[in-house]
Amino acid sequence: MELGRDVLDKLLVDRQRRPMGRVDGLVLVCPPDEPPRVTAIECGAGTLGARLPRWLGWAVARLARRFGARGGAPYRIEWSRVSRIGHREIEIDVDGPRSGALATERWLRDHVVARIPGA
């Protein structure tokens, strides 16, 4: 498995295969004298910003800190929660709608969309 090709930017789905974002970043630990290990998946604008050229990433990170859920801190999924790496999607053993991955979706639904008639 190649992390860049097979994991990064893939669609994340929860245990009922509902979309819950994409793999915006990966957390690796590199213990001395051991091969590096992936410990977690990260989702969030701040993580995405760090992958962009510096001037652009800085602007994205600032916006994420100001307006993002958790003050722009990324949502982390422990690697042990990964239940399946499929061809097009990565399945995570969580309940998507309740997880932090959908915090922004929930906030916008409750504070904006649900207040508009007909939603």
Added chain:
Amino acid sequence: MKKVFEIALGIVTSIGGFLEAGSVATSAQAGAGFRFQLLWSVALGTLALVFLVEMAGRLSAVSGTTLAGAMRARLGFPLFVLPLVTVSLVAWLVLATELGGVSVALELASGVSHRVWAIPVVVVGWLLLWRGTFGVIEKGVSLLGLVTVAFVVAAVRLHPAWGAVAHGFVPTRPTTNGAHYWYLAVNILGATIAPYLLYFYSAGAVEDGWDEGHLGVNRAVAAIGMCFGGALSCAVMIAAGVALSPRGGRVDSYAQIVPTLTSVFGHWGLVLFVLSLGIACLGAALEVALSLAYLMAQGFGWNWSENAKPRDASRFALVYTVAMLLAVIPVVAGVDVLKLTNLSMAFTALSLPFAIGPMLILMNDDDYVGAHRNGVVSNTVVMLTIAAAFVLAAVSIPLVIVGG
């Protein structure tokens, strides 16, 4: 039998949904200024579009993923930003153009300024997105759009010199007014090869659950539907070439395009023109707004579906809502709608390498399309066309901005 029905419906909706503000305006301008001489640019754009629509459908049928989702996964986020940003900016311009087109149609019918009409237009358009389903928007509006076939009737009844029409399909250099000629060629390419259509088509294929069994339907709809659609654009140019050409050659407002139909249908021509422009632009506006929402939602892995209630796909619904709000601003502010149309179409042409280049990468990747990957012909036609559109746009946009 089911397949035949699917193909027929696909073709009919492609025809009804083909024309929009850009194709009507730029074809009419070309006809008025250069009679049939620019028909080749419609043909070239349509040929590229046939290949591109077929590709978008094939990608989704074979891989089961959407165009935007596949782009993000294949290119990675840093490169995905390029199509994301360019397509979003161009989509905003085009959406403003289409909302302006509906408003201008209503102004022609009522005499009340299009700046006033823009508000009810955006509200009705947004309500259709908020409450409607994919079927209502794709099939319903496109079926009503069949009224645009009036341009074909007009073109035939105006008895153009068919020899000259045939001659127009061979590219020739203009004798006078070269800058305007090439700018219109760019405009027509931009209006014909609308990248947002590809995101819309691909999302529709996934929404309708296409698989490899649909490849035949896909090929037929792309080839026949888009060719008939391109014929509508040609008809606008031919009708304008006969009806508008003697009147001075330049079109400065949508009102000046009305004689393309009134010269044949009399009073009813105005009614047909208002209905054609209004419905075609409304349909296009809905498609552009939805395409933008698809692009964002699929690129970022949000829940998306035009069949879901807004509360079940809140970020998706908010993207098209905000897009509609931002796009109506220039129309209400009184920007000249025809100038906006030309600008949007020229910038669409300029954006093509960024919007479509990544798709060509996907269409040649075994991981996504396997044995159904692109052949040499489709790769070459699309690459040459978008390269030509880009170069012509990069040269002509500064000329037009400097020269007014």
